[in-house]
Amino acid sequence: MTADALLPAEAAPRALRRARDAVVPATRAFLARLDDTSAAIAAYHLGWTDAAGAPIRNGGGKAVRPALATLSAQAAGAPAQVGIPGAVAVELVHNFSLVHDDVMDGDTERRHRPTVWAVWGSTSAILTGDALLALAQEVLLDSTSPHRAAAARLLAEATRHLIRGQVQDVAFERREDVTVAECLEMVSGKTGALLSASAAIGAVLAGATPEVVDALSTFGAQLGIAFQLVDDLLGIWGDPEVTGKPVFSDLRSHKKSLPVTYALTHGGRPGRELAAWLASADPTGPDPTGVARAAELIDAAGGRDWAAAEAHRRISAATHALASVPLLSGPREELIAIAHFIVAREA
Numbered sequence: 001m002t003a004d005a006l007l008p009a010e011a012a013p014r015a016l017r018r019a020r021d022a023v024v025p026a027t028r029a030f031l032a033r034l035d036d037t038s039a040a041i042a043a044y045h046l047g048w049t050d051a052a053g054a055p056i057r058n059g060g061g062k063a064v065r066p067a068l069a070t071l072s073a074q075a076a077g078a079p080a081q082v083g084i085p086g087a088v089a090v091e092l093v094h095n096f097s098l099v100h101d102d103v104m105d106g107d108t109e110r111r112h113r114p115t116v117w118a119v120w121g122s123t124s125a126i127l128t129g130d131a132l133l134a135l136a137q138e139v140l141l142d143s144t145s146p147h148r149a150a151a152a153r154l155l156a157e158a159t160r161h162l163i164r165g166q167v168q169d170v171a172f173e174r175r176e177d178v179t180v181a182e183c184l185e186m187v188s189g190k191t192g193a194l195l196s197a198s199a200a201i202g203a204v205l206a207g208a209t210p211e212v213v214d215a216l217s218t219f220g221a222q223l224g225i226a227f228q229l230v231d232d233l234l235g236i237w238g239d240p241e242v243t244g245k246p247v248f249s250d251l252r253s254h255k256k257s258l259p260v261t262y263a264l265t266h267g268g269r270p271g272r273e274l275a276a277w278l279a280s281a282d283p284t285g286p287d288p289t290g291v292a293r294a295a296e297l298i299d300a301a302g303g304r305d306w307a308a309a310e311a312h313r314r315i316s317a318a319t320h321a322l323a324s325v326p327l328l329s330g331p332r333e334e335l336i337a338i339a340h341f342i343v344a345r346e347a
Contacts, residue, residue, distance in 0.1 A: 012341030015334040019067035022080065023087045024048075030088060030139055038131040041124060045099055045116050061111070062345075064227075065090040065198040067338060072216050073202030075322075075331035083202025085143035089155055090198040092136035097162060097194070099129035104170065105253060109245065133159070145205040154204055158197035165189025172256040176279065183261040184225065191231070192224030199223065199335070215325040219335065222318035227342050229311040232257035233304065234346070236295050242346045248291045254278055258310075259303035267301025274298060315339045 027046070031039050043049045050056055066087035073083030101107070102115040103122045109115060117125035140152040168186035172178045199220025200213050208216075234243050235250030235257060243249075250257050256264075263271050264278075274297040277290060298304060319336050 011334055011337035015067045015071060015338060016063045016341075018080075019070050019087060020063040022070065022084060023063065023066040023091060026084055026088050027091065030092075030135055033135065033138070034131050037124070038128050041116055041120055041128045042095070042132060044119070045095060045128070047111065047113075051114070051119050063091070064338065064342065065094055065195065068195065068198040068220060068223075068335070069202045071202065071331045071335050071338075072199050073206045075216065075327040075335065076203040076206040076208035076212055077328060078202070078206035082145065082206050085139050085145070085148070086151055086155075086198075086201035086205050089136040089139045089151075090194060090201060092132045092139065093155060093159055093162070094194055096129040096132040096136070097166070099125050099132070101166070104166075107245075107249075143205060145207075147205055147207050151201050151204045154197050154201055158193040161189040161193035163189075165191070165193065169256075173254060175256070176275065178256045178261050178264075180258070180261050180265055183256060183258050187225050187228045187258065188221065191228040192221045195224035195227060196220035212325050212327065215321050215327075218321040219318045219339075222314045222321065223339050223342065226311040226314035226318070226339070229258055229307045229314070230343055230345060232259050233307050233311075236260075236298065237304070239346065248295055251291045251294050259298050259307040261303075262306045263298040263301035263303035266306070267297070267303065270297045270301040274301065311343050315343055 028048075031042055034042065040049070040053055043053075044051055047061065048056060069087035069090055070080040070083040073086070074080050098110070099116050102110060103117045103125050107115055108118040115125075116128060120128075136155060137152055140148050140155060142148075143151070145151065165186050165188065168182070169190055172183070172186065196217045197220065200217040203213050203216050232250065235245065235255070236248060236259060238245065251260075260274070260278075264275055265271070267274065274294055277294050277297070318339050322332055322335060
């Protein structure tokens with residue numbers, strides 16, 4: 001039995017709850033700087049209120065990025081509080097991207113609720129996302145850390161790579177020759193860049209050495225690819241009651257996700273049949289039989305097994321990066337627990 005196998009099952013959920021409890025009040029304080037309309041829409045998107053503005057209990061996401069940010073500060077030997085500005089900032093950027101993604105993808109539901117654009121329209125959604133992005137930089141620049149400018153630069157660079165990944169993702173929907181390497185490069189931006197920044201930004205604010213920051217950044221980058229691989233699997237085979245998305249949601253929109261790309265490029269006859277379906281099917285029309293068959297073809301072509309195995313390989317690479325530098329053992333173990341939680345999640 002490996003050391004990773006001995007990690008307590010509750011370590012990750014505890015770390016995530018602790019981060020959420022610390023970050024939500026700080027985020028609320030910064031949202032108060034926005035105009036009333038943007039603040040109300042953002043509060044709805046973040047899961048704090050319903051569409052009428054009434055408070056909701058137990059709303060919001062998993063708080064993975066804030067947990068990485070606060071734990072990275074602790075792993076570098078600083079109090080968790082040092083990482084709070086980074087935690088708030090990365091969560092604001094993450095939610096900026098989600099609000100805009102829903103507009104671009106035409107998704108009308110997220111976390112079992114109507115998306116922002118489905119309630120208030122695309123113009124309000126775009127403006128709200130923009131407001132969250134701008135506010136993220138304010139949060140960092142208002143930090144008392146003498147390293148706040150370095151943290152702001154890190155987040156700006158991560159945002160640039162996130163957008164680059166999104167541009168590639170959109171472009172891939174119109175191409176039939178996307179390779180696995182190209183898809184991984186896209187994911188390294190779209191998902192990996194912000195998780196990489198999340199895992200390093202607390203350490204940056206704490207004034208950690210470049211070696212420690214680089215190791216945490218590598219951990220987050222590998223974790224980001226694993227996260228997307230699992231997300232892609234859930235986008236095809238996830239339970240809609242758990243994920244909050246329609247069954248086969250990614251296939252309906254013809255996304256060139258990693259399991260799909262692997263099946264198309266390595267899948268032999270099932271891959272060729274899948275390619276023919278993607279070329280001929282109308283993504284705007286209901287085709288439950290065809291979509292279900294496409295999922296079967298991806299499985300038969302090895303896309304499902306490859307994606308699951310690759311996610312675990314990326315987690316191994318992530319934990320190896322943490323072993324390369326001196327970090328406090330408690331935060332390090334919680335970072336590893338979060339990594340294992342990500343590959344085992346169902347939503």
